[in-house]
Amino acid sequence: MSDETRTDGGAVSAAGSDQPAGLLAEIDAYRVALYLGLLTILAFFLIPIESGLVTSFKTSTGVSGTLPFAPPTPEVFTLAKWQTAFDALARGLVNSALYAVPATVISALLGSFAAYGITQSNWKPKYKAPILALFVAGIFIPYQAVLVPLSQFWSMIPLQEALGFVWALGISSDYTGVVELIVTHVAYGLPICTVLFRSYYKNMSEEMIEAARLDGASIRRVYRRIVLPLSGPMFAVVLIYQFTQIWNDLLFTLVLVQTESSTAAPIVLILAGLGQSLEGQDFALRMAGAFIAALPTLAVYIMFGEEFAEGVAT
Structure with a gap:
């Protein structure tokens, strides 16, 4: 067939x-x-x-005697670099957290307040547009452009004298730089936080907010009872973005703290000089320090990862 x-x-x-x-x-x-x-x-x-x-798991001789991407053999494997890096960076981890956490939270809250006022208030559009334009313009100001004015501004503020009661408790006056970093990062991060929250609030149900207003809720009550509970995904986006930017920033710390020998030196400032000596650079130690410095930002991504994905998709 x-x-x-x-x-x-x-x-x-x-x-x-x-x-x-x-x-x-x-x-x-x-x-x-x-x-x-x-x-x-x-x-x-x-x-x-x-x-x-x-x-980071190789000895100094192992780094020079093997390929960079080759796993360490038993002869050159060591954990000493991680221990040394942690001992050197432990102080910086605490100092960075002292300004990164409050600066992140404050800038996120203020950005949410500002965005809510721009989008949900009864202002006329002709007033909202210039204010929004100022926030957008603030995003594009580079760090390098404000370093000199920033240094001059803080030199004119008698902050160290104003916080004398804090230093009387036995806290080093070097932590004046930490307070300056908090204020600086809040001011510099406010524009991007406001713009991000505004894009989120623009898509929020106006009928729900209008119904609350008809029931007699004030603008503060609407924010506290309706807008704030629904802002979780965007708070995750802003917190992750702001914390990463603040934690990894080096320019402002160089201007306001200046030296890694300071008691208040952040981790990025200590990391910049880690593993450097007259004999050369200890690359294994620097790599271990870099991974230790990155762990807090990784932890923040893990904590808010699900909300971050939801906020980005909204």
Whole structure:
């Protein structure tokens, strides 16, 4: 019997029988190419991280005698670099948290207040637009442009004398720089926080807020009972963004704290000089310190990851 003849006498098209197989082969080839491309991109981003991680577990001779991305052998494996890095950065971890956490929370709250006032208040649009334009303009001011005015501004503020009652408790006056960093980061982060919250509040149900107003709720009560509980996803976005920016900032700390020998030196300032000596740079120690410094930001991403994804998608 012919391959093109059915048992009931009908004919089967040869081209029709080959079409599904050809389509399947085409789909498989596309998926293979797609996955290979994704794996290549993934390797491109992960190889530097992997190289830094394996380097942190090597001795100094192991770093110079092996490839950067090669895992450490038992002869060159050590945990001493991590212990040394943690001992050197422990003080900086505490100091960075002292200004990064309050600056992040305060800037997020103030940004939420400002965005709520711009979007949900009864102001006329001609008043809202210039204020919003100022916030947007504040986002594009680079750090480098404000370093000199910032230094001059804090030199004119007698903050150290004003906080004399704090230093009387036995706290080092070097922590004046921590207070300055809190205020500076709040002021510099307020524009981006406001713009992010505004985009979120613009999509919020106006009928729900209007119903609360008709029931006699004041603007503060509407914010406290309705807007604030619904702002969780955007708070996660702002907190992660602000904390990462503040924790990793080096320019402001160089201007306001200046030296790693200060009692209030943040972790980024100590990390900048970690592993440097007359004999050269200890790359394993620097890599271990870099991963220790990155752990708090990683923890924040893990804590607010689900809300962050929801806030970005909104």
